[in-house]
Amino acid sequence: xxxxxxxxxxxxxxxxxxxxxxRTKDKNIGYIADHCTxxxxxxxxxxxxxxxxxxxxxxxxxxxxxYTYVFTTGGIGxxxxxxxxxxxxxxFGVGIDHHPYVKQLLLESFARRGVEATAARLRMARIPDTxxxxxxxxxxxxxxxxxxxxxxxxxPNVMHAMLDAVTPRLRTGRKMLSVTIELLRPEGExxxxxxxxxxxYPDVPMGSYPFNRDARVFGTQLVxxxxxxxxLAAAEARLRARLAEKGIAT
Amino acid sequence: xxxxxxxxxxxxxxxxxxxxxxRTKDKNIGYIADHCTxxxxxxxxxxxxxxxxxxxxxxxxxxxxxYTYVFTTGGIGxxxxxxxxxxxxxxFGVGIDHHPYVKQLLLESFARRGVEATAARLRMARIPDTxxxxxxxxxxxxxxxxxxxxxxxxxPNVMHAMLDAVTPRLRTGRKMLSVTIELLRPEGExxxxxxxxxxxYPDVPMGSYPFNRDARVFGTQLVxxxxxxxxLAAAEARLRARLAEKGIAT
Numbered sequence: 001x002x003x004x005x006x007x008x009x010x011x012x013x014x015x016x017x018x019x020x021x022x023r024t025k026d027k028n029i030g031y032i033a034d035h036c037t038x039x040x041x042x043x044x045x046x047x048x049x050x051x052x053x054x055x056x057x058x059x060x061x062x063x064x065x066x067y068t069y070v071f072t073t074g075g076i077g078x079x080x081x082x083x084x085x086x087x088x089x090x091x092f093g094v095g096i097d098h099h100p101y102v103k104q105l106l107l108e109s110f111a112r113r114g115v116e117a118t119a120a121r122l123r124m125a126r127i128p129d130t131x132x133x134x135x136x137x138x139x140x141x142x143x144x145x146x147x148x149x150x151x152x153x154x155x156p157n158v159m160h161a162m163l164d165a166v167t168p169r170l171r172t173g174r175k176m177l178s179v180t181i182e183l184l185r186p187e188g189e190x191x192x193x194x195x196x197x198x199x200x201y202p203d204v205p206m207g208s209y210p211f212n213r214d215a216r217v218f219g220t221q222l223v224x225x226x227x228x229x230x231x232l233a234a235a236e237a238r239l240r241a242r243l244a245e246k247g248i249a250t
Numbered sequence: 251x252x253x254x255x256x257x258x259x260x261x262x263x264x265x266x267x268x269x270x271x272x273r274t275k276d277k278n279i280g281y282i283a284d285h286c287t288x289x290x291x292x293x294x295x296x297x298x299x300x301x302x303x304x305x306x307x308x309x310x311x312x313x314x315x316x317y318t319y320v321f322t323t324g325g326i327g328x329x330x331x332x333x334x335x336x337x338x339x340x341x342f343g344v345g346i347d348h349h350p351y352v353k354q355l356l357l358e359s360f361a362r363r364g365v366e367a368t369a370a371r372l373r374m375a376r377i378p379d380t381x382x383x384x385x386x387x388x389x390x391x392x393x394x395x396x397x398x399x400x401x402x403x404x405x406p407n408v409m410h411a412m413l414d415a416v417t418p419r420l421r422t423g424r425k426m427l428s429v430t431i432e433l434l435r436p437e438g439e440x441x442x443x444x445x446x447x448x449x450x451y452p453d454v455p456m457g458s459y460p461f462n463r464d465a466r467v468f469g470t471q472l473v474x475x476x477x478x479x480x481x482l483a484a485a486e487a488r489l490r491a492r493l494a495e496k497g498i499a500t
Contacts, residue, residue, distance in 0.1 A: 115438065207331045
């Protein structure tokens, strides 16, 4: 892909039994999605899979073939259920071993903290061959990028640090811009005119999101999205005019 | 499948551009996962896809072939971007039309509220042929079940009402039980012994989840899971004993 590519896409792969059981409520999907939208990467799909080798390998291979980037979270700690690095190596068909620089970082950190350098702790130095490291300024053990797959921790603040570290090296495309029109009317009242304006502007995807702020007030947010600011402004103006014709103030 | 089946599985399919853009933070995955765990259904996979017909159809067909149930959220309102019902019909190769009973429910509700019965509003009566309805005690327009796919609203409190309504008709299996041992020690300290006990009890999946409650205290939750209470108790006792041998109080 070239540097002039205008649409850059991504998938998010969340790895962990604890999300599927409901024990832990995921906070990483929304964070990564927001971040990608802000920098000009379009998240097109999300999957959550269990801590099972075949599930992870299959999901990584399906997603990395379809999207510019795949961001994974979870499964890179020191315990036996942390199998993400091995699964990524398997998905790409490359070897995996202790990375000399990461091992040195960990050994220095263990020495500073006065903890023993056990085999389990040193598991966190296992990095697939040819992967680039993704710095972890919070808790030393890094993430990594192999091909178009970026592997990050599951703990939110550690993931945030890794996402910050990898962002400067990501290719980004045109930013998806959006306009939100909030109406204190139910969806049903605007659905017809909204559909008509969508048909006039097929390249500006328009979504309708009902909400209730208390038990009695039902409202609707209309969201228009485009990478082209002129198209977006034209569609917005047309929608506001058509709503006004129907007596609906925006 | 027979009524004596002991493992009942599910996937969750979240449908909506607004989740992928980060604009809306999903709260349905964790809620459905908790509910399924409590009633004896094991969620094995989650996907989030855009409001695009082929994406939805492909995901529904991939997931319904693999799991006992698929729970979908989102895309069943009155606006043009609500295409879930049509996609489910297409995935199953069945027709879709206004459901007479749902149409009647909606018309009665419109009459009570003094709103016009527009074509857009009546879109919510479109239900795939042979689907069973899933009652919506909050806002009238129902969800539905077609085969093993249960289609619910994306608004959390409406989804909760639909999940409550469909639950009595779901087949459930053995409940996944869990025990959590919380340690004020980092993962690295317990990783070795934890891995050894996991190897002794391969049928009791054990996960390790680090946490930080403030900037300085790092701890770890060890979670043991099994549908067999005796196995779970034996594995827990063994783990506590081995941790105690290492001088780690539980």
